[in-house]
Amino acid sequence: MFKRFMQLRLRDLVILAVILFSLPAFLDNPFHYELATQMAIIAATVVGLNLLVGYAGQVSLGHAGFFGLGAYFSAIMTGSYGWSALPALLVGAILVGVIAWIVGRPILRLKGHYLSMATLAVGFIIAIIINNETGLTGGPDGIPVAPFDLFGWELSPFGSYSLLGVELSGSQAWYLFSALVLLLAVWLAQNLIDSQIGRALRSVHGSEVAARVVGVNTAKYKSLVFVISAIYASVMGSLYAHFQGFITPAVAGFDFSIVLITMVVLGGMGSTMGVILGAVVLKLLPQLLADFQELEAVMFGLILMLTMIFMPKGLLPTLQRSIGRRLKKKAEGQA
Amino acid sequence: MTALIEVRGLDKAFGGVHAVEGVSFSVQAGQVYSVIGPNGAGKTTLFNLISGIYTPTRGEIRLNGENTARLAPNQLAERGMCRTFQQMQICMNMSAIENVMLGRHLKLRSNLFATLFRLPSQLRDEAFCRERAAELMTFVGCGDYLEHEASAMSYGALKRLEIARALAAEPKVILLDEPAAGLNATETAQLEALIRKIADQGTTVLLVEHDMKLVMGISDRLLVLNYGRVLAEGTPAEIRENPDVIAAYLGG
Amino acid sequence: MFAEFLQYLFTGITIGATYALIALGFTLIYNASHVINFAQGEFLMIGGMATVSFMAMGMPMLLAIILAVVLAGILGILLQRLAIAPAKQADVVTLIIITIGASIFIRGLAQLVWGKDYHAMPNFSTDEPIRVFGAVLNSQSLWVLGIGAVLVVALVLFFTRTLIGKAILATSMNKDAARLVGIRTQMVLMLAFMVSALLGAIAGVVVAPITFTSYDIGIMLGLKGFVAAAIGGLGSGLGAVVGGLLLGIVEAMAAGYISSDYKDAVAFSMILVVLFFMPRGLFGAKVVERV
Numbered sequence: 115m116f117k118r119f120m121q122l123r124l125r126d127l128v129i130l131a132v133i134l135f136s137l138p139a140f141l142d143n144p145f146h147y148e149l150a151t152q153m154a155i156i157a158a159t160v161v162g163l164n165l166l167v168g169y170a171g172q173v174s175l176g177h178a179g180f181f182g183l184g185a186y187f188s189a190i191m192t193g194s195y196g197w198s199a200l201p202a203l204l205v206g207a208i209l210v211g212v213i214a215w216i217v218g219r220p221i222l223r224l225k226g227h228y229l230s231m232a233t234l235a236v237g238f239i240i241a242i243i244i245n246n247e248t249g250l251t252g253g254p255d256g257i258p259v260a261p262f263d264l265f266g267w268e269l270s271p272f273g274s275y276s277l278l279g280v281e282l283s284g285s286q287a288w289y290l291f292s293a294l295v296l297l298l299a300v301w302l303a304q305n306l307i308d309s310q311i312g313r314a315l316r317s318v319h320g321s322e323v324a325a326r327v328v329g330v331n332t333a334k335y336k337s338l339v340f341v342i343s344a345i346y347a348s349v350m351g352s353l354y355a356h357f358q359g360f361i362t363p364a365v366a367g368f369d370f371s372i373v374l375i376t377m378v379v380l381g382g383m384g385s386t387m388g389v390i391l392g393a394v395v396l397k398l399l400p401q402l403l404a405d406f407q408e409l410e411a412v413m414f415g416l417i418l419m420l421t422m423i424f425m426p427k428g429l430l431p432t433l434q435r436s437i438g439r440r441l442k443k444k445a446e447g448q449a
Numbered sequence: 450m451t452a453l454i455e456v457r458g459l460d461k462a463f464g465g466v467h468a469v470e471g472v473s474f475s476v477q478a479g480q481v482y483s484v485i486g487p488n489g490a491g492k493t494t495l496f497n498l499i500s501g502i503y504t505p506t507r508g509e510i511r512l513n514g515e516n517t518a519r520l521a522p523n524q525l526a527e528r529g530m531c532r533t534f535q536q537m538q539i540c541m542n543m544s545a546i547e548n549v550m551l552g553r554h555l556k557l558r559s560n561l562f563a564t565l566f567r568l569p570s571q572l573r574d575e576a577f578c579r580e581r582a583a584e585l586m587t588f589v590g591c592g593d594y595l596e597h598e599a600s601a602m603s604y605g606a607l608k609r610l611e612i613a614r615a616l617a618a619e620p621k622v623i624l625l626d627e628p629a630a631g632l633n634a635t636e637t638a639q640l641e642a643l644i645r646k647i648a649d650q651g652t653t654v655l656l657v658e659h660d661m662k663l664v665m666g667i668s669d670r671l672l673v674l675n676y677g678r679v680l681a682e683g684t685p686a687e688i689r690e691n692p693d694v695i696a697a698y699l700g701g
Numbered sequence: 702m703f704a705e706f707l708q709y710l711f712t713g714i715t716i717g718a719t720y721a722l723i724a725l726g727f728t729l730i731y732n733a734s735h736v737i738n739f740a741q742g743e744f745l746m747i748g749g750m751a752t753v754s755f756m757a758m759g760m761p762m763l764l765a766i767i768l769a770v771v772l773a774g775i776l777g778i779l780l781q782r783l784a785i786a787p788a789k790q791a792d793v794v795t796l797i798i799i800t801i802g803a804s805i806f807i808r809g810l811a812q813l814v815w816g817k818d819y820h821a822m823p824n825f826s827t828d829e830p831i832r833v834f835g836a837v838l839n840s841q842s843l844w845v846l847g848i849g850a851v852l853v854v855a856l857v858l859f860f861t862r863t864l865i866g867k868a869i870l871a872t873s874m875n876k877d878a879a880r881l882v883g884i885r886t887q888m889v890l891m892l893a894f895m896v897s898a899l900l901g902a903i904a905g906v907v908v909a910p911i912t913f914t915s916y917d918i919g920i921m922l923g924l925k926g927f928v929a930a931a932i933g934g935l936g937s938g939l940g941a942v943v944g945g946l947l948l949g950i951v952e953a954m955a956a957g958y959i960s961s962d963y964k965d966a967v968a969f970s971m972i973l974v975v976l977f978f979m980p981r982g983l984f985g986a987k988v989v990e991r992v
Contacts, residue, residue, distance in 0.1 A: 173794050310559050310574075326526075
């Protein structure tokens, strides 16, 4: 029974759903819900980034740029132009997809550190534009964002709602919404990976030359996954903006790009559940280290270094391997 | 009758060094055609030129009459050419069967929407692809590894897996670059049987190989390279008698 | 008109020389280990900040500088020994994250020791600026250029004339072959990190009187050095120098003639344009795919 379950295709999705929907039992104030919602949104972003970095093996050090574009597009269109949230989110995603396709074609020809450099440059340019076009974006001071609305129904962290007779606070409602979004993001990503397109993507990482001799147009697939991961970032950026109600250019900044890629590498490249864990850990760590006050940065840097040195494959793959090894030993012991 | 592969005056220079120089030959459909020669004779370079990994400095390569010298490997795959590598190119981030399924890339229609939402059409294609890949793994003798990760396979099994991947593309011509390198006598005998089976199915085989016994037993024709130039060309019997070849191989 | 141009050129060359030194540091480490060291900028910060604080203790400037540079060198060795060497099997991205972790760590320490304030450092010599055709040249700029030139010449001699330099080159070309001929490659890697740290620290010291210094200047300077190295072509010493100067000049011109808000955007656009036409930078090595 247990073994059958472990081989189930949607195993990870089921586990994730159970965790997400039982989590509220441990959350007891709006701040916890806020943190959990941010985690879910950022985790979904990282799931998209992992398609590019973990599966296709193409590094992006500028992904916050796409997150920021989505966030600002939603903020501006709903704020200054009176658009509804959903059309703003969708049009923003399409626009970001087109931008990613245009910049992706030339830069994805680059290899290794040159690709890192080029993505970093793209992210920086986006952040600089957001920072300086004060008339449109509010500049370094940031910009307020209207609450998320769907068909005239508004979702605000400060509202109160009732769902099937259960009373929900705004922050609880947002958490449930973000949990569903994360599940959808994971489901789509796994469907993609577990398909012909997914194999083509992974072969670009595994052996680009092997991919080409069996007919994979590697340039096309690199562009495709770059666009998909940019759209993930854009959509999540839009949601994040509505949830926060206020955004600054930091959402598009280099530091956030580094945070995103670190979540992928720390959690485990090429492991969807791993990168979600990476997002959770990296989001929680500063909260836990806050007690150390001025030592916070030192501790953070140290933990990051040590984890990567001793678990270069990332947290989850390393844990899974050691648990697997222990189970095997136990099984052998019984036999 | 036009040849399946026709190579004329092929040249490849790296800097000032000519790795392949003025090479011409032709391969008829259905043949097992082998390229032999000492280390550094330019065999692998020749393969890399034919399969589109390198572009030639001069000369032409025709596949079914079409000049393919400037085409990329994936374009050649679309025209029915597939290959294996001396330094195996296996995707270690995938399972064994997924590597073979990758070989059927061009046989599957990719539809992003159907893939993302796992529509029935997509699931049918996928199931058929998996079934076919499993058959091929059994065909090349990797049937024991259907459930394995590629990284958990032995060297000899990986070499066969790479052939299965190439066959999955259902190529008209398959290029095998030193398939017997690193194999023991039993494995080499199995490989010989496998190459025969492939050829019997009507697939043209182009082979680079060091193992003389294997090559002489299996080939319809041979091309002997030395220092990037053609030393001799002919049937195994002709090559065996050729004084230039004997001199080159015996170091005379 | 001309004076204005000249002014921007002076500014550009000065900051460009600093970028060139950082880029050389990147190049050294990249050549020896194929690691892109995101902590490179922290060596500059250590150079400047440590000099300032040693001088505040009453040390003469020269001694303070020497101690600060030595400190950075030790830090470079520690970085290689404690963070890079144990992670032999790691992916390229993983190594990047490790060096980012290291840079956060070093920055955190610096903030702990020196606080968050900006610190000024006096010019090496006179504060009196020099006037050339109506443009003003800070005397410290001459120090930056002079010391930069001396370091470049010293590096060239080091790599072509000394056994250690040749050992580093050999290791960068083929690690296994280098080990076979008896080069202790771990030692070489350590040296590369040390020399790179020394270079960074000296750059940090000479430029500090112009830019001021604080615990967090390393991030942006390090990135600019990476941009310069990539423009020039990773691994090429000449490329690092040309890339650094080019980046500095373009930035200064963009700030002067277009808008100082967009000077960084111009720099990052430049790298995209260069890589578009030359995917391995201006002087990067051409690599043939081997299968």
